[in-house]
Amino acid sequence: MRLDPALSRKDALRCMSEALAAHDLPARDARFLLLDLLGLSATDLILRGDLPLGPEGAATLEGAVARRIAGEPVARIVGAWEFWGLPFGLAPETLVPRADTETLVEAALALHPDRRRPLRILDLGTGSGCILVALLSELPNATGIGLDRSAAALVQARANAGRNGVGTRAAFVCADWTAGLSGCFDLIVTNPPYIARDTIRGLDIEVRAHDPLGALDGGVDGLDAYRAIVDALAGGPVRLAPGGALVLEVGYDQAEAVATLGTRAGLGPATRHHDLAGHARVVRFGPV
Numbered sequence: 001m002r003l004d005p006a007l008s009r010k011d012a013l014r015c016m017s018e019a020l021a022a023h024d025l026p027a028r029d030a031r032f033l034l035l036d037l038l039g040l041s042a043t044d045l046i047l048r049g050d051l052p053l054g055p056e057g058a059a060t061l062e063g064a065v066a067r068r069i070a071g072e073p074v075a076r077i078v079g080a081w082e083f084w085g086l087p088f089g090l091a092p093e094t095l096v097p098r099a100d101t102e103t104l105v106e107a108a109l110a111l112h113p114d115r116r117r118p119l120r121i122l123d124l125g126t127g128s129g130c131i132l133v134a135l136l137s138e139l140p141n142a143t144g145i146g147l148d149r150s151a152a153a154l155v156q157a158r159a160n161a162g163r164n165g166v167g168t169r170a171a172f173v174c175a176d177w178t179a180g181l182s183g184c185f186d187l188i189v190t191n192p193p194y195i196a197r198d199t200i201r202g203l204d205i206e207v208r209a210h211d212p213l214g215a216l217d218g219g220v221d222g223l224d225a226y227r228a229i230v231d232a233l234a235g236g237p238v239r240l241a242p243g244g245a246l247v248l249e250v251g252y253d254q255a256e257a258v259a260t261l262g263t264r265a266g267l268g269p270a271t272r273h274h275d276l277a278g279h280a281r282v283v284r285f286g287p288v
Helices: 009-021 027-038 042-048 054-069 074-078 099-110 130-138 151-163 197-202 224-235 255-264
Strands: 080-083 086-089 120-124 143-148 170-174 183-190 238-249 270-274 280-285
Touching: 009 027, 009 042, 009 054, 027 042, 027 054, 027 074, 054 074, 074 080, 086 130, 086 151, 099 130, 099 183, 099 238, 099 270, 099 280, 120 130, 130 143, 130 151, 130 170, 130 183, 143 151, 151 170, 183 224, 224 238, 224 255, 255 270, 255 280
Parallel strands: 120 143, 120 183, 143 170, 183 238
Antiparallel strands: 080 086, 238 280, 270 280
């Protein structure tokens, strides 16, 4: 697709939409790309949509459409995405925050109707920090630690915490699950790798080619991370405070297996929370 620099913003949007539609991609992707990459608001497009793109704008949008047609997600192209109504920058080492994960945030917040409690939160495999930052944005007296094995992911998570006004209440530590950490936490949350290794090659190109493998690969059966987490909490120096809860995101068909792992490890009975598609997307241990 070629865009004439003299083309207006509105006409460019039409051309981009048509180019994406020819590859069965939604028109809304064109709008996301144009607004974000040109630094425009929806109002700007309405009021100043007749202005020409210019050479730089045309080249930027041409490259973005080519990348989208090649299978790169919009979030990767623009380098950011929204989660829980908050903006999050992305790095190659972080997953793109997904709406399914908001089910975990909802389940965790439902445990604490008094949002003013000074909770201690631990986020295992924090990635972009989206879960921890979302929780801290709703719990003004809470503090949290985000752990990740990727130092580059932690740089991005720290930046996201600062960008969203919770940086002074969040710390980030490079560690493999709970290694080197100790203490009690009121709330432990995690969205660990849970894709069975042999199925990764069959995922959409947007995922398999652009999400970090380490954030996807859950081992042969997809449950390796869950085993490590429940075993560490059952017998290690990191533990739940009295009345605390462990809240885990799971794959659409993994709730029963993860519930069994936690119960056998002595974490007590499990509660399941469903996403908008009706899948048991979150498993929670304690409090009953």
